[in-house]
Each structure stands twice: as C-alpha cells, then as structure tokens.
Amino acid sequence: MDQDLFLTWVRSTGLNIALSIFVLGMLWRTFEIYTLGRKPDLAAPRRRAGASGLHTMLRRSIPESSVFKRSPISYVGGYIFHIGLFIVVLLFAQHIKLIQSITGLSWPSLPAQFIDFAAVVTLAAMLLVLVDRISKPVKRFLSTFQDYAAWVLTFLPVLTGYLATKHLLLPYTTMLALHILCAELLLIFLPFTKLIHVFTLWASRWYNGDTNSKKGVAV
Amino acid sequence: MNEHDTLGERLAQQGISRRAFLKFCAAIASMMALPPGAATAIAETLVKTTRPSAIWLSFQECTGCTESLTRSDTPTLENMIFNMISLDYHETLQAASGYGAEKSREDAMKKFYGKYLLLVDGSIPLRDGGVYSTVAGRTNLDVLQEVAKGAAAIIAVGTCSSFGGIPEAKPNPTGAVPVSDIIKDKPIINVSGCPPIPVVITGVLAHYLTFGKLPALDDLGRPKSFYGESIHDRCYRRPFYDQGKFAKTFDDEGARNGWCLFELGCKGPITHNACATTKWNGGTSFPIESGHGCLGCSEPHFWDGGSFYAPLSTPTSPLNLATEAVVAGAAVGAAVTIANRMKKNTAKSEHQTATVADLEK
Numbered sequence: 001m002d003q004d005l006f007l008t009w010v011r012s013t014g015l016n017i018a019l020s021i022f023v024l025g026m027l028w029r030t031f032e033i034y035t036l037g038r039k040p041d042l043a044a045p046r047r048r049a050g051a052s053g054l055h056t057m058l059r060r061s062i063p064e065s066s067v068f069k070r071s072p073i074s075y076v077g078g079y080i081f082h083i084g085l086f087i088v089v090l091l092f093a094q095h096i097k098l099i100q101s102i103t104g105l106s107w108p109s110l111p112a113q114f115i116d117f118a119a120v121v122t123l124a125a126m127l128l129v130l131v132d133r134i135s136k137p138v139k140r141f142l143s144t145f146q147d148y149a150a151w152v153l154t155f156l157p158v159l160t161g162y163l164a165t166k167h168l169l170l171p172y173t174t175m176l177a178l179h180i181l182c183a184e185l186l187l188i189f190l191p192f193t194k195l196i197h198v199f200t201l202w203a204s205r206w207y208n209g210d211t212n213s214k215k216g217v218a219v
Numbered sequence: 220m221n222e223h224d225t226l227g228e229r230l231a232q233q234g235i236s237r238r239a240f241l242k243f244c245a246a247i248a249s250m251m252a253l254p255p256g257a258a259t260a261i262a263e264t265l266v267k268t269t270r271p272s273a274i275w276l277s278f279q280e281c282t283g284c285t286e287s288l289t290r291s292d293t294p295t296l297e298n299m300i301f302n303m304i305s306l307d308y309h310e311t312l313q314a315a316s317g318y319g320a321e322k323s324r325e326d327a328m329k330k331f332y333g334k335y336l337l338l339v340d341g342s343i344p345l346r347d348g349g350v351y352s353t354v355a356g357r358t359n360l361d362v363l364q365e366v367a368k369g370a371a372a373i374i375a376v377g378t379c380s381s382f383g384g385i386p387e388a389k390p391n392p393t394g395a396v397p398v399s400d401i402i403k404d405k406p407i408i409n410v411s412g413c414p415p416i417p418v419v420i421t422g423v424l425a426h427y428l429t430f431g432k433l434p435a436l437d438d439l440g441r442p443k444s445f446y447g448e449s450i451h452d453r454c455y456r457r458p459f460y461d462q463g464k465f466a467k468t469f470d471d472e473g474a475r476n477g478w479c480l481f482e483l484g485c486k487g488p489i490t491h492n493a494c495a496t497t498k499w500n501g502g503t504s505f506p507i508e509s510g511h512g513c514l515g516c517s518e519p520h521f522w523d524g525g526s527f528y529a530p531l532s533t534p535t536s537p538l539n540l541a542t543e544a545v546v547a548g549a550a551v552g553a554a555v556t557i558a559n560r561m562k563k564n565t566a567k568s569e570h571q572t573a574t575v576a577d578l579e580k
Binding site: 111 | 523531
C-alpha cells in the first residue's frame with residue numbers, strides 16, 4: 001500500500017472502524033454505568049452551604065496545598081498537558097473541520113503557530129509527567145500497564161501531528177496518515193481504558209458532590 | 220532536411236537566436252536546481268547534440284497531455300521539446316496514418332535501436348488480455364513491450380502512464396497499470412500530472428541530452444527538482460493557512476480576499492508538483508491562484524482519494540457507522556448490566572451478618 005492509499009484508508013475505512021468501535025464502547029460503558037443499580041436514597045437530604053455537585057466539580061479541580069507540595073509535577077505538568085491537549089485537539093482549524101463534518105458543529109480556530117507552540121508544550125509536559133511517574137518509587141509502584149498504555153495512546157497523536165505539520169522524519173502524507181491512525185487507535189481504546197475520563201470526569205465529580213451534599217458533607 | 224541533425228542546426232534553421240537559446244538553457248538550469256555554470260554546459264552540449272529519435276506511444280489516455288504540450292499561443296520553452304527531439308511517431312501529431320504510420324515507428328526503432336527515447340502517455344490495460352485498448356490491432360501491452368526493448372530510457376508523461384491515473388481508478392474495469400508495472404529493465408522517469416507541466420518534460424529532456432542520464436528522482440520516480448516540494452509549501456496563500464484564514468465557500472469574503480482553500484478541499488499539502496512555482500499558461504497562474512483548490516493530480520490514486528471538495532482532515536466519504544456496532548454496544552452493555560446485577564444479588568444472598576461476639580472470637 002503506498003502512502004496515498006494509506007491516507008485514503010485511514011480517512012475512510014479506518015475511520016469507520018474506529019468510530020464504530022468507539023460508539024460500541026461508549027454505549028456499552030454508558031449502559032454499564034447507568035445500570036449499576038444504586039438504591040434510591042430515601043433519606044431527607046441534609047443540604048448545607050458549600051456542598052453540592054457544582055462545588056465539588058470546582059473544589060476537586062484545585063489541588064490541596066499539602067498534596068500539591070508533595071507532588072507539584074503531577075499537578076503543574078498535568079494541568080499544562082491537559083490544557084495543551086484541549087487547545088491542540090479542539091482549536092486547530094483542521095480538527096474543527098473534522099468535527100464539523102461529523103457533527104455539524106463548528107467554532108473559531110487559533111493560528112497554526114499557536115497550535116504548534118501548544119503542541120510542543122504539551123509534548124514536553126507529557127514527557128515530564130512520564131519521567132516523574134517512572135522516577136518516583138511510589139508512583140512507579142502504583143503504575144499499571146494501562147497507565148503507560150494510556151500515556152502512549154495520548155502522546156502518539158500529538159507527536160505524529162506535530163511531526164507531520166513540521167515535515168519531520170517521514171514524508172508529510174505518510175506522517176499525516178500515521179497521525180490519523182494514531183488518533184483512531186486512541187478512539188478505539190478510549191471507552192475501555194481510564195481514558196474514558198474525557199467524558200466521565202465532570203459527571204462523576206458532580207455525582208460524588210451531589211451524593212455527599214445530600215449527606216451534608218462538603219468535599 | 221536531415222531529421223536527425225544537431226539541435227544547433229535546427230535552431231538556426233528556425234531563426235532562433237543564440238541569445239534566446241541561452242536564455243532557455245539558463246531557465247532550464249535554474250528550474251532543475253543545477254549550479255549556475257550548468258547553463259553554459261547545457262548550451263554547449265545541446266547545440267552539438269544530435270537530436271535523438273523519440274517515439275511517443277498513446278495508450279488509455281485523453282490526449283490532454285499532448286494538448287497541454289502543444290497548445291501554447293506563443294513560442295515558449297515547451298516548443299523547445301520539439302526542437303530537441305525528433306518525434307518519429309506520435310499518433311495525434313503525425314501526418315501519416317495506417318500502415319505508413321506504423322512503418323515510421325518500425326523504421327525509427329530499427330535505425331536507432333537502443334538509442335531512442337520512448338515517451339508514453341496513458342495507462343496500459345491488462346484485463347482480458349488487454350483487449351480494452353488496441354492500436355492497429357495490437358494491444359497496448361504488446362506494443363509497449365516491443366518498443367521498450369530498444370529504448371534508451373522511458374519518459375512516462377502524465378499520471379496515467381506514471382501511476383495508472385483515471386483509467387486505474389476504482390473499480391478499474393480494464394485492469395489498467397502504469398508503465399513501471401510492466402517494464403522493469405529500463406530507466407523510467409515519471410512526469411506525473413493531469414496534465415503534467417510542459418516545462419518539466421523540457422527540463423527532463425534537456426538534462427538527459429546534456430548529461431546522458433536522468434535527473435535525480437524521488438521515491439515515485441519523479442524528478443526531484445520539480446516534485447521535491449509540495450504545492451502547499453510553495454503556495455502563495457500559505458500565510459493564510461498558518462493564520463487560520465480560510466475561504467468557507469467559493470464566493471464568500473474569504474474567497475474574494477484570496478484566503479487559503481484548505482476547507483474547500485485543497486489537496487496542496489499532499490501533492491508534489493511545481494505548479495506553485497512554474498505556473499501554467501506562460502506563467503499566468505495556477506489552479507489555486509484561480510480560486511480553486513489543488514486536486515492532487517500528480518499523486519497516485521488521486522481520483523480515489525475522496526471528494527475534491529472535502530477538506531483533507533475530513534472523511535473521504537460519508538461516515539458509514541456500522542449499525543451492528545450500535546446494536547452490539549447496546550447488547551454488550553445490557554449483558555454486562557445483567558452480569559453485574561447477578562453478581563450483586565449473589566453477594567447479597569451470600570451475605571452473612573456478623574455479631575460483635577463473632578468478631579471477638
């Protein structure tokens with residue numbers, strides 16, 4: 001298969017396969033989550049100020065000072081690469097065009113140079129958190145195969161995307177096809193790994209906060 | 220007039236001045252990215268060169284390549300092609316027809332065996348014994364194999380002969396293949412494009428005649444000096460791409476301001492050709508300059524790469540999400556739910572209450 005056929009494949013069959021598996025996985029996980037079978041809470045809610053789903057969504061996004069001091073790299077690096085990913089994935093004109101072609105939704109984009117900058121910062125921050133994970137004995141002990149797999153699945157689309165736009169390592173067409181392929185792999189594995197937090201993060205924080213607020217606990 | 224006199228004599232006969240010729244050589248040298256001194260070398264060599272015999276074979280093609288080469292209003296660099304070579308066989312351009320035409324080809328092949336250049340436009344059908352395209356009762360495959368045997372080098376003119384082109388597009392009913400799929404033992408240079416830029420052919424010929432070998436080629440057999448960079452990298456609208464300024468339709472404000480045509484399906488980023496630098500129609504413009512995105516016509520399989528108007532970052536065809544996936548997703552979800560519930564119920568039924576006394580045992 002030459003590079004043009006490869007690119008056409010990832011833009012057609014590959015994308016269809018990846019999105020089909022993604023939809024399958026998301027439906028599966030959504031069903032699973034919604035049918036966990038929590039018992040209805042019959043107790044009268046003990047609401048108090050500062051305790052609600054929204055409060056928890058905000059509060060858990062701000063690091064506790066003692067925890068921050070113990071592991072600043074996780075927080076700073078983590079925040080930087082998440083914001084970077086948000087910019088690179090959702091504010092690059094080409095990506096917006098893709099989302100528009102699938103969903104019909106579109107919004108303004110940022111200049112390519114800014115996206116380049118965000119991509120470099122994202123890659124650097126991701127490498128930093130990886131080194132931190134490997135070099136700290138406790139973090140290394142707690143890390144599983146899935147943690148590393150999730151890192152690779154996230155890192156590769158950003159790396160290949162950057163290499164493609166900068167014409168590094170491989171011809172643009174091949175690198176672009178690889179970039180799309182990596183993004184498709186990410187889509188395929190996203191519902192089945194911890195990467196599903198892309199969709200569940202805010203819902204679960206709200207749920208925890210809401211449940212706790214009914215018990216009158218601000219967390 | 221001797222058909223195979225030197226190029227210098229030929230130019231003199233046509234009243235082309237030495238100055239005009241030197242200008243031509245300088246242009247060719249710079250376009251081929253050769254060192255400055257090369258222009259003189261080209262001029263000196265070309266003047267003394269006996270014009271080689273060239274046989275042009277047309278297979279499954281639309282004659283667009285020939286049209287592109289010959290249809291210029293004023294004498295241009297492209298016309299030099301016909302001064303540099305002695306075109307002994309070209310079905311569209313020759314006066315002879317029938318047996319006479321075939322004889323002129325056979326004569327040239329005999330007389331210049333091992334020395335003539337073979338130019339091919341059009342792809343070669345292989346299915347059903349190659350019956351889908353025949354000339355004088357012979358299949359294209361048959362003629363190509365015969366003529367290629369005595370050729371010094373083969374120039375595949377256009378995307379069809381270089382990569383299969385439109386005849387090779389899905390479902391490829393004739394089993395069309397490019398020249399390089401059939402001929403393996405001759406130097407082949409692919410001058411792709413639909414049609415290719417005339418000056419690229421002139422440049423390749425000048426290079427071949429001057430240095431006696433083909434120029435440096437890329438991995439698809441195309442001369443690097445013309446196909447080394449993408450349309451996108453040489454596009455004058457590139458700054459708009461970088462700034463994120465895109466025309467959304469062909470007649471919106473962005474289009475009128477000359478913004479980037481990426482969102483209208485421009486394939487410039489994956490297309491390697493010299494359109495953005497050499498331009499067309501005597502340097503007038505090239506497709507993007509006329510307000511239309513690049514189709515990617517100099518790349519293999521460009522016809523099957525999805526809509527010309529779909530941006531490169533979007534699906535080539537409407538998404539075809541497998542309904543099975545949706546059904547399967549729901550089914551697996553339901554199955555997992557049942558399994559989870561059963562697990563929970565089992566745990567509940569097996570639950571044993573412990574008293575403080577039990578714990579203190």
